[in-house]
Amino acid sequence: MATEQAAENYTVEDLVALNPYNPDILNDLEKFVNEQVSSQTYNLDANLSLLRLYQFEPERMSIQIVARILIKALMAMPAPDFSLCLFLIPEHVQMEEQFKTLIVLSHYLETARFRQFWDEAAKNRHILEVVPGFEQAIQTYAIHLLSLTYQKVPRPVLAEAINIEGLALDKFLEYHAANSGWVIEKGGQSQVIVLPRNEFNHPELKKNTADSVPFEHVTRIFPVLS
């Protein structure tokens, strides 16, 4: 998820917060998309505002900008930003070749078909390379999915998910062993990577929320207790 690197571009964010329904900010929002691309930052609210303005004035829509917004949204996975954007893009526009490709890529990512994803991405490098950081973002998402699912993941499975092999993969594993708490072990047929414990791959860590009462509910009886 790429929300942590929010741009310090408070001018545009102010605009979106204070005066979002204003056709005059369209150009600023377009510029902001390009800024997000070049500075590897991301702002969903601003991008949705722009897509909304395009909805209000379809003649002013820029296919190029929309493509960038969609690629940025893909990079925000597992957040559903990509479909949130699609909801705002008219059907006939979604028929553009670029967008059809991006929708296919999103589909592969949503259904964890990483081999097909990387194959298709390689064929469409020209669309994707306009946005720096794309590969890393998808790799982060892949690792996220693996962390939800596996306590120990076989090396080939990891390799396919993040599209790194051989020596490069060794280096990658070394890095994460040192920084992310990964542990490399010998498994049945190949190396296995032991992923950090979390409540999703280690259910015993899950707080039993069933019996805990949300604070707001307890506040309901404060008048009684006093």
Added chain:
Amino acid sequence: MAAPYDREDGLAPAPPQHAPDAYDPNYVPDSVKTFVVHLYRHIRDKNVYEIHQMYEGGFQRLSDRLFRDAPWPSAEAVAPYCDGDHVFLLLYRELWYRHAHARLSPLTAAHRAESWTNYCDLFTVVLHGVVNMQLPNQWLWDMVDEFVYQFQSFCQYRAKLKNKTEDELNQLQQFDKAWNVYGVLNYLQALVEKSMITQILEREKEGLEQFTATDGYDYEGGSNVLKVLGYYSMIGLLRIHCLLGDYHTGLKCLAPIDLNQQGVYTIVIGSHISTIYHYGFANLMMRRYVEATREFNKILLYILKYKQYHQKSPQYDQILKKNEQMYALLAICLSLCPQNKLIDENVSTQLKEKYNDKMTKMQRYDDEAYAAYDELFSYACPKFITPSPPVLDQPLTNYNQDAYRLQLKLFLYEVKQQQLLSGIRSYLKLYSTITIGKLAQYMEVDEATLRSILMTYKHKMHSVDSDGKIVSSADFDFYIVEDIIHIVESKPTKSHGDYFLRQILKFEEMIGELEKVQFD
């Protein structure tokens, strides 16, 4: 502002059931004279109770008796009975056009445009802060609700170009500024901002302000109109963003309202239902199925308990309709994301009665399943709109369904992605551990595909909530160690905490009742 029918006398389209010249905008029946005089007086006296009686009761009765298919007398005609008060006449026109939208057909673009202008004038007056009235919350809610409804209706109207006459097309061009989406959104936004409602709600949490406690009314000699309109406008904005397909922004607009508490949104049942309906729908489209389920459950239980008290009200039909739609949405949520403990027994019974067959189908994920999802979604979804004005050159088509078709298509796309998950569920429920190889064999897929399916399950069952955290909504879960799947049994636990809370409040209520009993 001339009464619209003045112009129509030469070229009106097919008139309603009455005799062709039955409507005289200047004829004011005695009962209407009395109505206007009294309503005007009550508003001046800030007698909210009486205003409410006349608004809900009197206006409906007169409409039914005298104005079944015809408009009320024009504002100019009733002006003498209210001292020609400018603001009162704006309110009167608001009622006039609302009545016209509900009862008159066909409703021309001119009518609709005039109603738009009236709302602009009315809101402008309110925004200037010079209004000194207290109006019933029901009326203020209806104003916002109707404002959004007329906007939606106009967008639908102008998107149906195919059978429009030359005259109608000319009117559309003439009134191209009416109900423009920027204006609509900006008025609601202005009401939210000018009323400072978000700050008021914040301060209220810290005990520095009274708003909810007084039901939004101002007991210090001021006016409730701007504040309450600002409050209801947040719900109006949620609704419009849903109509546009922007669920994320819609939910943001509603964020200042805490749905875990009673609030001004629960006072008027129409606003309560509209809020939860749109909140639930937006969450559904954002794949937050558990959140949607939770809220739908609460409101459906509420309606079950209290709908009998609204049988006589003009909103009753709407209440029933939204009730049915929310059951459909609940059926969808539970089919996509089964939950064991979230639904109240009574709601569950109703749900089974209405949708047991469909839900069984939907959980099968075959062709019949898609038809069921399609049917329920189409029945229950809002009337999506295309906000951009029509391009009035040949060929003329009807594009009013485009927005709905897009949302439906994307929704079914999501359903399709979850297609393989039901197979997983039924198999994994049978085992506590199983190897990837074996399960792949049973499911007749190769191992790589199975690994993908398992990760898809994890992805779809873990959504990102509004704070960016990952939240699991899985009714049962698993984890994989190299090649072996370990299934985790989730034992349903009794939530004692909730039970005790409910009983404490119930007993407190009972004690209160008992203390009121006097012994002679």
